[in-house]
Amino acid sequence: MTAKTDSLGSLEIGLLHYPGAQRAALHGLNDLFSVANRVAAELGAVELPRVRVSHWQVDEAGLLQLLEDSPGTAGQPLRVLIIAPSLESTPALELLERHRQVLRQWHGQGTVLASVCIGVFFIADSGLLDGRAASTHWNYAQALAQRYPKVRVEANQPLLDDGDIMTSAGLMAWTELGLRLLERYLGASVAWETARYMSVEPVTRPMPGARFNPRLDHGDEAVLRVQHWLQADGAQDADLAGMASCAGLEARTFLRRFRAATGLKPTEYCQQVRVGRACRMLEFTRRTVEQVAWGVGYQDPGAFRKVFQRITGLTPSEYRQRLALGCSG
Known part of the structure; x- marks a missing residue:
């Protein structure tokens, strides 16, 4: 399921500047999204939102500053915030602490946090990756695991899309991350043509069900709180009572608001989260199907198979088997 964007509106993407951030990535992402707007116009995709890029910085006092904004109508909530890579070593603790509260605030308002290479250290330091998987450059995987032992470091995955948080590994992975965002919000055609125009590796067509792109921009804070809990926990321990309690709502009210906000029933949402994680296990581990079922919260492998199919x-x-054959269709 693809996140909804407002037709004829704007898709607000922020780029976070910090001391040592790679300028090539910041300028390159800006150019990539500019090309995407041109491609969408040439394709006649008039109902797609126009990408607007804004540049942000957190000063020494921890206050957020807008450095630069794209032309066009502002005022839409920031849909994505990208934390660029760096050519320097791992960020200093003081620098990470300065960004901690701002990142938690953005994430809590429904902004998708996305990192390239060691940009993941900023998200990990905020605590938002505790108990969750994350990718980073192989050279920094050990440092990330040692500094943040609650994070499951999976450096073998070039890009890990976990719905509300996206992490990528290589120093130049900003191209793949940018294209994945285009695919997610503007569709495969715009992403593919943008890649072709820029002569970079095109977005590969995902296997069915491998990605679940939840809607996070609905503005219902109670529902968003539950979504963040489900994404972080893998929806393993979720039941209606627990979700309603997390939202601070009566069960019937929660059901109504959750479906209105996400377009899915809570049970359907949980199934999507679990199957998405199962897809990653099937691709990147040698666990049996039964072990995968148990790993994503299904006690009955038969029930898991039915939901998965x-x-x-x-x-x-x-x-x-399709993955082993290298089939992407």
Whole structure:
């Protein structure tokens, strides 16, 4: 399921500047999204939102400053904040602490946080990756694991899209991250043509069900709080009572508001989260299907197989076989 964007509106993407941030990535992302706007216009995609890029900085007092803004109508909530890589070593603790509260505030308002290379240290320091998987450059994987032991470091994954947080590994992974965002919000055609125009590796077509792109821009803080909990926990321990309690709502009210905000019933949402994580396990581990089922919270592997096939159109074994064959269709 793809996150909704407002037609004829704008898709607000922020780029975070900090001492040592790679300028090539900041300027390159700005150019990539500018090309995407041109491509969308040439394709006649008049109902797609126009990408607006803003540049941000946190000063020494921890206050947020807007450095630069794209032309056009402002005022939309920031949909994505990208933390660029750096050519320097791991960020100093003082620098990370300065950004901690700002990142938590942005994330709490529904902004997707995305990092390239060691930009992940900023997100990890905020505590938002505790208990969750994250990717970073192989040269910094050990440092990330040692400094933040609650983070599951998976440096073998070039890009890890976990719905509300995206992390990528290589120093030049900003191109793949930018294209993935275009694919997520503007569709595969715009992403593909943008990649072709820039002569970079095109976005690969994902296997069915491998990505779940939840809607986070609905403005319902109670529902968003539950979504963040489900994404962080993998929806393993979720039940209606627990979700309603997390939202601070009566169960019936929670059900109504959750579906209105996300377009899914809570059970459907949890299934999407679990199947997305199962897809990653099938691709990057050698666990049996039964072990994968248990790993994502299903006690009954048979029930897991039925849910998995309904969402992806494939059985778990077929899904793994397709990956082994290198098939992306």
